Every structure is written in structure tokens, then in C-alpha cells.
Amino acid sequence: MELFTRLQESGFAAWVASSPSLLAYPTILTLHTVGMAIVVGTCVVMDLRLLGVGADVPLIALRGAPRLVWTGFLINAATGLALFTTDAEHKATQTVFYIKLALIFLALLIYGRIRRLVFRNPAALTAPITSEARALAVASLILWTGATVAGRLMAYLL
Amino acid sequence: MDAFVEFIRSTQLSEIFRDQVGWLWPLCESLHFLGLSLLIGAAGFFDLRLLGFMKGVPLRSAKRFIPWATAGFAVNLLTGLVFFISQPQQYATNLSMWFKVLFLLIAGINAMLFETSYSDRLLALPSDAEMPVSARVIGAVSLLSWFAVLYFGRMLPYLVPNPRSGV
Numbered sequence: 001m002e003l004f005t006r007l008q009e010s011g012f013a014a015w016v017a018s019s020p021s022l023l024a025y026p027t028i029l030t031l032h033t034v035g036m037a038i039v040v041g042t043c044v045v046m047d048l049r050l051l052g053v054g055a056d057v058p059l060i061a062l063r064g065a066p067r068l069v070w071t072g073f074l075i076n077a078a079t080g081l082a083l084f085t086t087d088a089e090h091k092a093t094q095t096v097f098y099i100k101l102a103l104i105f106l107a108l109l110i111y112g113r114i115r116r117l118v119f120r121n122p123a124a125l126t127a128p129i130t131s132e133a134r135a136l137a138v139a140s141l142i143l144w145t146g147a148t149v150a151g152r153l154m155a156y157l158l
Numbered sequence: 159m160d161a162f163v164e165f166i167r168s169t170q171l172s173e174i175f176r177d178q179v180g181w182l183w184p185l186c187e188s189l190h191f192l193g194l195s196l197l198i199g200a201a202g203f204f205d206l207r208l209l210g211f212m213k214g215v216p217l218r219s220a221k222r223f224i225p226w227a228t229a230g231f232a233v234n235l236l237t238g239l240v241f242f243i244s245q246p247q248q249y250a251t252n253l254s255m256w257f258k259v260l261f262l263l264i265a266g267i268n269a270m271l272f273e274t275s276y277s278d279r280l281l282a283l284p285s286d287a288e289m290p291v292s293a294r295v296i297g298a299v300s301l302l303s304w305f306a307v308l309y310f311g312r313m314l315p316y317l318v319p320n321p322r323s324g325v
Contacts, residue, residue, distance in 0.1 A: 022313075022316060022317070025316075026312075026313055026315075026316035026317075029312065030308075030309055030312040030313055033191070033194075033308060033312045034305065034308060034309070036191070036195060037194055037195050037198040037199070037305075037308060038198075040195035040199065041195045041196070041197075041198045041199025041200070041202055042199060043199075044195060044196055044199045044200070044226075045199045045200060045203045045223060048200075048223065048226060053222060053223060053226065054219055054220065054222035054223055055222075056216070056219040056222075057215050057219045057220060057222070058214065058215060061212040061214065061215040062212075064211065064212070144195075145192060148188065148191050148192055148195065149188040149191075149192070151191075152184065152187050152188045152191055153184060153188070155184075155187075156184045
């Protein structure tokens with residue numbers, strides 16, 4: 001707990017939290033939403049494709065998607081850390097925060113599995129989509145939905 | 159504007175949204191964030207194709223994701239209306255809100271222009287053709303304006319004369 005207190009009392013956290021500059025808290029928070037849109041939006045498109053939307057879009061066309069996912073993820077890891085420092089003591093006690101982290105972790109695991117099973121598997125790129133891939137796509141949609149809702153509820157739950 | 163805000167706030171619907179249903183606001187915010195991810199993911203996919211990425215994918219096939227973008231937009235229009243009806247004073251005179259509306263209009267006009275004037279010709283292009291400048295401009299305007307809508311939406315609490323603490 002002492003670590004979180006020290007973090008929150010750091011000069012950086014103070015700048016993020018209370019600088020009147022729009023580049024501080026407001027922009028970091030907004031970038032966190034931009035990163036979310038990129039990560040979740042890209043994963044949703046991959047999931048929908050696996051579930052039959054745009055069935056005539058070749059799977060190989062989505063080979064650039066991982067770069068987008070990681071770009072968005074890095075934006076959100078960085079901005080997320082910065083936002084965490086401003087309220088570290090409190091967030092470290094928030095159950096819904098840990099739920100959000102766990103859901104993101106699981107969603108990324110599923111994403112990695114989908115990538116290995118389908119998008120980096122030359123044989124799967126031209127074969128019919130397996131029921132395992134479809135099940136993973138459904139799990140991915142559920143987990144990203146959960147992570148998004150949990151993130152939003154951090155502003156409302158104790 | 160004040161009279162309009164007062165009128166909206168005095169309606170029964172506004173009062174119910176604001177005072178009777180405590181969980182409505184967090185629920186609508188969650189849906190609003192899910193809607194924006196769906197909208198930006200699905201529309202962004204089509205926009206990237208218009209910009210010339212994913213060569214080999216027929217534009218017609220990429221367009222099959224657009225109904226999902228429309229669904230995301232519908233969710234956000236509805237939940238956005240709930241926000242506005244509940245707390246019109248937070249939005250009606252907010253500079254950020256007007257920029258958001260401006261970019262919504264740009265995105266909408268851009269999409270309409272695509273449908274009415276370019277869609278037939280572009281959808282008929284062979285899947286490996288170079289995208290013409292018109293397609294690239296429409297794709298870029300769409301992508302930029304949707305991110306601008308997100309930006310000014312998220313900056314709503316901060317780009318005002320008297321910023322309230324972040325929600």
C-alpha cells in the first residue's frame with residue numbers, strides 16, 4: 001500500500017491530476033478512450049468475421065490487425081498507468097478495477113489463441129472456420145464487453 | 159438556450175431519467191462506450207479499405223461491416239439522447255458538444271456523399287485496383303471525423319468555462 005501512496009504523491013501524478021493544462025488529465029483520459037476504440041474495435045471486427053460477417057472478406061486481409069491491436073494496447077497501458085498514479089491508493093482497493101484487469105488479461109489470451117489458431121495458421125486461412133474459432137470469437141466479444149463496462153463502472157462504484 | 163434547457167429539464171422524462179433511475183446513467187455510458195468501439199471498428203475497417211489498405215478485398219465485401227457500424231451509431235444516438243434529456247445544461251452551451259455535433263455532421267454528410275455519388279462506381283472496381291483519390295478522401299474524412307467525435311465527446315467535461323471534475 002505504501003508504494004501506491006508514494007506513487008500518488010509523486011510529482012508526475014500531481015501534474016496529471018491537477019495541472020490546469022488540457023494536455024494533462026483530459027488528454028490522457030481521452031487517449032485512453034482512443035486506445036480502447038482501436039483495440040476493442042479491431043478485435044470486434046476480427047470476431048465478427050470469424051462469426052460469419054463479411055464471409056467473402058479473405059481472412060488473410062486481416063493480417064495487419066495485430067499491429068493495430070498492439071498499438072492500441074500500448075497507448076492504453078501507458079495512459080492507464082498514468083491515470084492510475086493519480087488515484088493509486090483508491091484504485092488499488094477497487095474490486096471493479098481488478099475485475100477490469102482480469103477481463104483484459106483473459107481477452108488478450110483469447111486474442112492470442114485466435115491469432116495462433118487462425119490468422120497465423122496458413123492452413124486455417126483458406127479452410128472453413130472451425131467451431132473452436134467461433135467459440136473463441138464469442139468469448140472475445142463477451143470479455144471485451146465486460147472489460148469496457150468494468151472500466152466505465154470504475155467511475156461509479158466504490 | 160436557457161429557456162430550452164429549462165424546458166427539457168422540466169419534462170417528466172428528464173426527471174425520471176435523472177432522479178428515479180439511478181443506474182440509468184452508468185448503464186448508458188457503458189453502452190455508449192461499447193457503441194463507439196463497434197462504430198469505430200466497423201466503420202474504420204471500411205475506411206481503411208477506402209484508403210487503399212487490404213488490397214484484394216472487394217469494397218463490396220468490406221461494406222458488409224457497415225450495418226454493424228450503423229448499429230453502434232444507433233446505440234450511441236439513443237444513449238446520447240438519454241444524457242441530453244437528463245442533464246441538458248451540461249451539453250447545450252458546451253463548446254465541446256458543438257464541435258462534436260459539427261464532426262458528426264461532417265461524418266454524416268461524407269457518408270451520404272459516398273452513397274449518393276461514389277458508391278456505385280467504387281463498388282464496381284476490381285478488388286486489386288488502386289483506390290482513386292475520391293475514395294481515399296472519403297475514407298480519410300470518415301476516419302478523422304469519427305475520431306474527432308470521440309475526442310470532443312470525451313473532452314466534454316473539460317472544454318467548458320467551468321470544468322466540473324471528471325466523470
